[in-house]
Each structure stands twice: as structure tokens, then as C-alpha cells.
Amino acid sequence: xxxxxxxxxxxxxxxxxxxxxxxxxxxxxxxxxxxxxxxxxxxxxxxxxxxxxxxxxxxxxxxxxxxxxxxxxxxxxxxxxxxxxxxxxxxxxxxxxxxxxxxxx
Numbered sequence: 001x002x003x004x005x006x007x008x009x010x011x012x013x014x015x016x017x018x019x020x021x022x023x024x025x026x027x028x029x030x031x032x033x034x035x036x037x038x039x040x041x042x043x044x045x046x047x048x049x050x051x052x053x054x055x056x057x058x059x060x061x062x063x064x065x066x067x068x069x070x071x072x073x074x075x076x077x078x079x080x081x082x083x084x085x086x087x088x089x090x091x092x093x094x095x096x097x098x099x100x101x102x103x104x105x
Contacts, residue, residue, distance in 0.1 A: 002014065003039060004043050006043060006104070009103060011043045011044070011102045011104060013036060013039050013043075013100050013101075014099065015054075015056070015098065016035045016097065017097050018031045018094065018095070019032075019034070021091065025065045026065050026066075026069055029065075029069040029070065032096055033073045040102055045102040045103065045105055047078065049078075049105060050078065050101070051100075051102055051103055052080050052082070052100065052101040053080050053083075054083050054098070055082065055083070055096065055097075056087040056098070057084065057095065057096050058086070058094065060086045063084065066095075066096055080100070
């Protein structure tokens with residue numbers, strides 16, 4: 001599995017999860033988005049160039065808390081197309097996973 005794939009100036013990130021899966025949904029979302037920013041920067045992009053995001057949450061009861069972090073993180077006027085679904089995670093302690101597609105700067 002590749003963490004980053006680039007094709008025709010488009011960057012695809014594999015699903016990212018929290019740095020510490022023992023934390024609550026808010027903290028897991030914060031650190032997941034930090035990882036995404038780091039990877040986008042490494043690939044020559046940033047969150048202003050997001051095209052699409054798919055967010056997986058273990059339980060939709062956590063949607064509002066996750067979405068509050070997302071809304072504070074994404075820049076106004078640069079919100080990507082987005083889907084959010086409830087999903088069974090690879091490990092039960094994971095509460096959120098986010099996959100994004102971005103344009104290269």
C-alpha cells in the first residue's frame with residue numbers, strides 16, 4: 001500500500017488515522033488532520049488544494065464532534081467535495097479515518 005500516489009498533478013493519500021487511538025473522537029480527528037497536512041506538504045500540496053475527502057467514522061454518534069474539528073481545519077472557500085460514512089474500522093479503538101485527494105500546487 002502506498003501512503004501517497006501522484007498522477008497528473010493529482011495527489012491521492014491512503015486513509016489516515018489518529019496518531020494515538022486511545023484518545024476521543026476530537027483528538028483523533030485533530031491528529032489525523034495533522035498527518036494529512038504533513039503528507040500533503042511532503043507531496044507538494046496543502047489543504048487549500050483539496051479536491052475530495054472521504055471520512056469514515058466508527059459510530060455516527062461522533063459525527064458532530066468530528067465535523068466541528070473538520071470545519072475549524074478546512075479553509076473557508078477551499079472546502080473539498082466530501083462524503084462521510086459509518087464504517088467498521090481495522091482496529092476497534094480507531095474512531096475516524098480520512099482519505100483525501102488534492103491537486104498539486
